[in-house]
Amino acid sequence: MALRTIRIAGDPVLEKTCREVKEITPRLRELIADMFETMYEGSGVGLAAPQVGVLKRIAVIDCTGEDPITLINPVIVETDGEQTGDEGCLSLPGKAGQVTRPMHVVVEALDENMEKIRIEGEELLARALCHEIDHLDGHMYMEKVEGELHDVVYEEEAEEGEEG
Numbered sequence: 732m733a734l735r736t737i738r739i740a741g742d743p744v745l746e747k748t749c750r751e752v753k754e755i756t757p758r759l760r761e762l763i764a765d766m767f768e769t770m771y772e773g774s775g776v777g778l779a780a781p782q783v784g785v786l787k788r789i790a791v792i793d794c795t796g797e798d799p800i801t802l803i804n805p806v807i808v809e810t811d812g813e814q815t816g817d818e819g820c821l822s823l824p825g826k827a828g829q830v831t832r833p834m835h836v837v838v839e840a841l842d843e844n845m846e847k848i849r850i851e852g853e854e855l856l857a858r859a860l861c862h863e864i865d866h867l868d869g870h871m872y873m874e875k876v877e878g879e880l881h882d883v884v885y886e887e888e889a890e891e892g893e894e895g
């Protein structure tokens with residue numbers, strides 16, 4: 732495994748629509764492992780392939796540090812409710828802003844073995860699912876921010892925030 736370089740907002744690769752994955756390959760398995768490592772290193776809860784420069788519909792999420800989820804070709808099939816809260820992104824370090832997302836989402840996707848999975852997410856997981864799937868269509872959360880972005884100060888004891 733290896734850390735990958737995270738693309739920063741303004742990089743055109745973050746504005747592209749990603750392609751569907753047709754088959755899993757050793758190279759894609761390595762990409763997924765690297766994405767997890769890169770996400771954990773950045774203390775994020777999610778990371779999408781375009782953030783490491785790969786235009787494929789792959790995202791990884793782990794909201795607790797113990798629930799790694801690999802999503803290939805994910806699609807939101809249900810949403811319910813609403814939540815407004817701070818959101819950040821590893822592609823815009825040190826910033827966050829208020830974004831309204833569904834409180835509950837259901838996503839259908841393939842896992843790293845190309846098996847169908849169905850993920851139900853509430854609260855932070857619902858937010859992360861929406862955020863990462865937006866990345867696969869070239870969208871970043873700043874497009875949805877209500878009000879101004881604000882600076883996030885990271886301290887060792889501070890909660891990590893919600894970066895994806």
Ligand code: NI
Nearest residue numbers: 820821822895
């Ligand atoms: Ni993000």
